[in-house]
Structures are given as C-alpha cells and as structure tokens.
Amino acid sequence: MNKNIVTRFAPSPTGMMHVGSLRTALYSYLWARHNGGKFILRIEDTDRERFVPGAIEQIVRTLNWAGFDYDEGPVLTSDGKIQERGQNGPYIQSKRTAIYREYTKQLIDHGHAYRCFCTREDLEAMRTDQQQRGVPPMYDRRCLQLTEQQIKQKLDQKTPYVVRLKVPRDGYTVFKDVIRKRVQFENKLVDDQVLLKSDGFPTYHLAVVIDDHLMGVTDIIRGEEWLSSTPKHIFLYQAFRWPVPSYAHLPLLVDRERKKLSKRRGDVAVDDYIKKGYLKDAILNFIVLLGWNPKTAEEIFTLPELVKRFELAQVHKAAAVFDLEKLNWVNGKYLRTLPVPRVRELSEQYLCSLPGYQDYRANTKFIEKAIALEQSRIKKLSDLPEAIGFFFSEKLDYDPAQLVWRKSDRPKTILAMQKALDRLELFTEADFVQAKLEPALLAFAKEQGIDNGTMFWPLRFALSGKERSPSPFEIMGVLGKTQSLRRIQSGLNRLKK
RNA sequence: GGCGCCAUCGUCUAGUGGUCUAGGACACUGCCCUCUCACGGCAGUAACCUGGGUUCAAAUCCCAGUGGCGCUGCCA
Numbered sequence: 001m002n003k004n005i006v007t008r009f010a011p012s013p014t015g016m017m018h019v020g021s022l023r024t025a026l027y028s029y030l031w032a033r034h035n036g037g038k039f040i041l042r043i044e045d046t047d048r049e050r051f052v053p054g055a056i057e058q059i060v061r062t063l064n065w066a067g068f069d070y071d072e073g074p075v076l077t078s079d080g081k082i083q084e085r086g087q088n089g090p091y092i093q094s095k096r097t098a099i100y101r102e103y104t105k106q107l108i109d110h111g112h113a114y115r116c117f118c119t120r121e122d123l124e125a126m127r128t129d130q131q132q133r134g135v136p137p138m139y140d141r142r143c144l145q146l147t148e149q150q151i152k153q154k155l156d157q158k159t160p161y162v163v164r165l166k167v168p169r170d171g172y173t174v175f176k177d178v179i180r181k182r183v184q185f186e187n188k189l190v191d192d193q194v195l196l197k198s199d200g201f202p203t204y205h206l207a208v209v210i211d212d213h214l215m216g217v218t219d220i221i222r223g224e225e226w227l228s229s230t231p232k233h234i235f236l237y238q239a240f241r242w243p244v245p246s247y248a249h250l251p252l253l254v255d256r257e258r259k260k261l262s263k264r265r266g267d268v269a270v271d272d273y274i275k276k277g278y279l280k281d282a283i284l285n286f287i288v289l290l291g292w293n294p295k296t297a298e299e300i301f302t303l304p305e306l307v308k309r310f311e312l313a314q315v316h317k318a319a320a321v322f323d324l325e326k327l328n329w330v331n332g333k334y335l336r337t338l339p340v341p342r343v344r345e346l347s348e349q350y351l352c353s354l355p356g357y358q359d360y361r362a363n364t365k366f367i368e369k370a371i372a373l374e375q376s377r378i379k380k381l382s383d384l385p386e387a388i389g390f391f392f393s394e395k396l397d398y399d400p401a402q403l404v405w406r407k408s409d410r411p412k413t414i415l416a417m418q419k420a421l422d423r424l425e426l427f428t429e430a431d432f433v434q435a436k437l438e439p440a441l442l443a444f445a446k447e448q449g450i451d452n453g454t455m456f457w458p459l460r461f462a463l464s465g466k467e468r469s470p471s472p473f474e475i476m477g478v479l480g481k482t483q484s485l486r487r488i489q490s491g492l493n494r495l496k497k
Numbered sequence: 498g499g500c501g502c503c504a505u506c507g508u509c510u511a512g513u514g515g516u517c518u519a520g521g522a523c524a525c526u527g528c529c530c531u532c533u534c535a536c537g538g539c540a541g542u543a544a545c546c547u548g549g550g551u552u553c554a555a556a557u558c559c560c561a562g563u564g565g566c567g568c569u570g571c572c573a
Binding site: 010011012014044046047049050116120123127131134135136137138160161162164177180183184185186189190191194195196197198199201203204205208223224225226227228229249251252254256258259260286289290291293295296297298299316317318319320321322323325326327328329330332336374375376377378405406407408451452453454455456457458459460461464466467468469470471472 | 498499500501502503504507508509510511512520521522523524531532533534535536537565566567568569570571572573
C-alpha cells in the first residue's frame, strides 16, 4: 500500500479500443487502486494523421463501461461532450503543444537536443545507404555540424525542421523493470530520436516524458513494445533532472498463432466482444488472468477482489495467447450467476428480431421462464436467440422420423405419444408445471411399461424441434397446456402420415 | 541484418536448488446424473525447447544454440 502511487492509461485515439489496451488499462487501474493511489486518463493524440474522430469518446465510454473510474482526465458530459477534469490538465496532448515547445527549447538551450533540417528524402537516402553498408540505420548527426549562422539562416528561411534528442554515445543505460528486473541497452545503439515534429507536434517520446512528469505519474505501466525506447525516455528525464519513474512493461497479447492480435485473424476490439454478448465482468476476469494470477486455485474474481489482490511484480514476462475457449467458460460461469431478469434485459437486443418474439414482448414472465431454461446452456448472450427461438414460434422444422428415439421404433413411439397426450389432457392448466408434470409422467411411463426414451424423446422433440434441448417437462411448464398439447399432437400427426 | 525481451501440458498458469513420480484451470476423453443437450460431480490423457556447465542435488542458477515476439518512422 503506497498512497503516493500514480498510474495512468494513455491511449491514442486511433480507432476502437483494443483488448490489449483494455488489459493495460485494467492493470494500471488495479495497481493504482490497490495502493490507494491515483489513476489518470491521458489522450495521446499527437499523430494528426491517425486521429479518428469520436475515438476519444469511445475510449471514455469503454473505461466507464469497464468501471475503471479515474481521478483525472477527459470525461463525457451528459450530452456526450468531452470535458477535462483534474488539476494537471489539459489531458489531451494536442492541447499541450505550447508546453512541449517550451521544454524543447530548454533542451536545445542546454545542449540535450538539436534542430535537424534534413528532409524525409535525405533521411531515406541515408538509411538506404546504411543498410547497404550493413550498419545499423541511425541518424548520422549531420545537422549537429551546422554552425550557428547556418541554423539562423535556415530558420530565417523558414526551413522546416525537427528537433532531435542528442543521445549520449558512451556507456550503457540500465534500468529496473518491475516485471523484467534488470534491462540494459548500449547507448551508442540508441538513435537520436525525433522529439518535435516539423508540424510542431511532439512525438510520443517527448510528450510521454513531459506529461508523466508534470502529471506526477510514478508508475508507468505499458506494453512491451515500449521496452526498447525506454532508454530515450530515461535520457530525457536525466536531461530535465527529473526523477525517473518506475517501469513495468507488460507482455503482449497474441493469437493462437502466437502473432500479435490482429484484425485479420479475429476480433481485437473490446466492442466486438461486447457485441457478441460477453459480459463485462467475464471479459475483465478473463483478461486479468492473461499474464497474472493470484497464486491460488481460484479463477473467478470481482473487480474489488482484484483490486485487493493484484500485484504488479507478479505479472508474467511471456506473451499470452488470447484463448476464446477460456473466455467462453468464464463467461458461462458469470452468465449462470446472473438473475434471470437481468439476463433478459441484457439480451433484449439479441432477441428482438427473433420470429414470434414480438408477440411475447410484453410477457416478460414467459420470456424469463424460457431464458431460465437456457441460461446454463449458452456461452454468451448472442447464443440466446438460437437457443430459445422455439418457445416463440410453433413452426418447428424437423423430419418426423427424428421423433423416434434411437432405441425405439415408429409404432411404439406413436403409441407412447398418444398415451402421453391422453395423460396430459388430465392436467388442469394451473397444474401444468414442471414440478407436477415430471413425477406424474415418469410414474405414468413406468406403469405403462414404456421406456423413458420412447416416451420423452418424442415429446421433447415435438415440443422443441431440436435434438438438444431442456427436458419436455421444463418446456411444457413454460409453454403451458394448450400450446404444449398442440405441439405434441402436431408431431404425432406428422409421424402417423 | 542490429538491438532487446521471452521460453513449464494444445491454451492460461503454479513452481524461485531437494517436499516435482511437476500442481490447478480451460479444452479434450471416459464415467455418474439422464429421453437429448447443458449444468454439476468423479476419473483420465497431456508439459519443464536443445546442448553444455555449476552443485551432493536443477523446471528452478550460468553459458551457448534454437525458436517466438518486439523495436529498428517527423506512428503510437
């Protein structure tokens, strides 16, 4: 517990939020809350070309959906507008360009950075040449040779330029990563990173360091793809004489081919999973376990439990495969604990286009009874229409031959169905519930000397039209006497033909 | 190519020198329940990347190789 801990989630608004980003956000959130510290949301929109309108709103909405409340950062007002909240704003980097420019000037003045007037073509040619010579492609510092007059002249001519970090060429940069322990890079292999682009916007490397420092971030939790650029960030902290924060580089999330999760091979957006009917808690529970576990046999955790138990230092080093099978299992686990009315609410969007559903729409009792039967049989909400469709429409499409149980035959089945029908007629509509039907019919079959399979398979099939379904008693309890008898009679008629 | 990170069942992982004939979960298989499916219960198959060291003893420490991934952009 360290109340001084400050973490942040700093996504780029370039589209839908990725499940990998969700995990980074989750770990950052958990670590802050676990310590009783602060959690900040910052938007890194310094690449104007990749900016997607609406993406910031989307990020905020996803964070709200997940329940990651943050102490500072952009929030959504009731009318859907972005509003900044917190003492260290703005939290959207494109609004902070003046800050970056000022600090860049400081770096230049102190000799930690320099202007580079090379064009993209110059750089391209330089890289090609370096590659042909088999040397590491790095900026050759030609603009560092420029005299003060030359620089002044170019500035007067309004020659576009970038500002580069002057990386020390000696020694090593060593830092401790919470997850990876000691990491070391040889300084002479670190390129003179562009800090300020010619459009006046900072690159990630400059903005991230300045903002993390100004916003008081103590623990940087980010994806492993940033590990190799950490030395550049450390140089900057040193140049500014700022304390270097703690780093935790998270292992990547990969697909079953061990490739970075990609759109081509499956869903990567959090929204894709929400749309498929995966529950929030299940997604978070599944995702937190991809790279971390509390070292017990337990697998199901609520967010508050995670806050209590999460430890950054326990996070794994190796990349984790995003395995849908396990997500399905976790989701099923959560689905089964949900109250039926809640499942109905959440499923409304999936059910509304179901044939016959509109006739029952107001009859929530009926819908909920149907859902209760299928709740343990589906993996996700979007499976529900397929599962309960037969309750709403009596137009069941099946081959009458399927009414015959595998160990039975047609004549026996016709007889069993007829007898069942006669017995069922004796029930009042009020008594037509599973608790009364099941013992009575079971006893009836026994007394008639009819196999359970011979009698109940065809009943169930006639009622549901499916090989796999809840028991006939359960279905009849939902459908009621009239509808149930009609379906069984219809099945019998079709079998007799 | 260079640099870096990583490496336990198919997957997520426990394991920090002896308690490992390597534990749990998902998936898979079988059994129980049962008219079917699901749920639930029980059982089973299945892994320490390879090669060298260090040590009385290595999944655990060191080195090399191999493989995977990341970075190598005026993207983040």
